[in-house]
Amino acid sequence: MAEAGTYLYAIAQDLGHALPAGVTGVADAPVRAITHEGLVAYVSPVPLDEFGEEPLRRSLEDLDWVGDTARAHHRVVEAVAEEAPTAPVRLVTVYTGEEQVRDLLRRRHDDFAAVLAHVTGRREWGVKAYAAPAAADSPVAGESAAESGKPGTAYLQRRRASLRNREDAWRQAAERAEHIHATLAATSVASHRHRPQDPELSGREDPMVLNGAYLVDEDHAEEFAAAVDGLRGQGIDLELTGPWAPYSFTVLDLGTTGREMSDDT
Numbered sequence: 300m301a302e303a304g305t306y307l308y309a310i311a312q313d314l315g316h317a318l319p320a321g322v323t324g325v326a327d328a329p330v331r332a333i334t335h336e337g338l339v340a341y342v343s344p345v346p347l348d349e350f351g352e353e354p355l356r357r358s359l360e361d362l363d364w365v366g367d368t369a370r371a372h373h374r375v376v377e378a379v380a381e382e383a384p385t386a387p388v389r390l391v392t393v394y395t396g397e398e399q400v401r402d403l404l405r406r407r408h409d410d411f412a413a414v415l416a417h418v419t420g421r422r423e424w425g426v427k428a429y430a431a432p433a434a435a436d437s438p439v440a441g442e443s444a445a446e447s448g449k450p451g452t453a454y455l456q457r458r459r460a461s462l463r464n465r466e467d468a469w470r471q472a473a474e475r476a477e478h479i480h481a482t483l484a485a486t487s488v489a490s491h492r493h494r495p496q497d498p499e500l501s502g503r504e505d506p507m508v509l510n511g512a513y514l515v516d517e518d519h520a521e522e523f524a525a526a527v528d529g530l531r532g533q534g535i536d537l538e539l540t541g542p543w544a545p546y547s548f549t550v551l552d553l554g555t556t557g558r559e560m561s562d563d564t
Contacts, residue, residue, distance in 0.1 A: 422542035
């Protein structure tokens with residue numbers, strides 16, 4: 300039988316809640332809790348011939364494997380977050396055994412307690428903003444006169460006009476994204492701007508100009524959603540997602556003890 304490691308999903312306040320029946324972790328492994336002085340770490344066993352340091356490098360090149368692992372990871376984290384304030388751990392954080400996780404809870408107890416206090420009663424919302432594509436062929440002043448001259452000159456003028464239109468559209472979209480982020484940041488406890496996703500990840504052809512995360516008090520969720528609705532339009536399409544566990548606001552450096560490994564995928 301392959302040697303097993305311990306996969307860590309999240310640290311939460313120990314409120315005595317059990318995970319809902321049927322929630323399984325990576326590779327459908329059972330999830331168990333490790334407790335220490337008001338904290339609880341949620342873990343499951345994983346085979347080190349797949350999650351050990353060397354095989355993991357190969358596994359991370361397999362997008363299907365990464366996708367399955369990420370879905371299982373987030374399934375556990377969201378189930379935990381429904382029950383208690385939660386600090387999700389980065390994807391694919393693996394220890395050689397549960398004793399290392401217990402040691403982590405002992406060593407970093409105050410750090411975890413402070414992070415969990417910050418997110419108590421709050422959830423993360425995501426807002427993505429997409430810019431409508433610029434109309435490359437929109438008419439500009441003087442174009443009809445240019446077309447009466449030499450064809451080559453007319454083409455160059457149309458080309459320059461198209462580039463100016465695109466530059467103007469990008470500048471306006473960027474300014475609009477700054478305004479949207481500032482407005483939503485003012486209505487949330489904390490905010491974070493992630494790097495915009497390219498079309499392969501977003502699944503949309505329109506360029507993403509904002510990929511924001513916002514930590515919002517649970518009793519202000521409707522107010523936040525209303526603020527998003529009030530910012531729609533003006534050449535920008537907004538996408539609101541959530542509420543989620545506070546992934547963007549609970550990042551802690553867990554160090555490199557033992558075989559701990561992590562990935563930003």
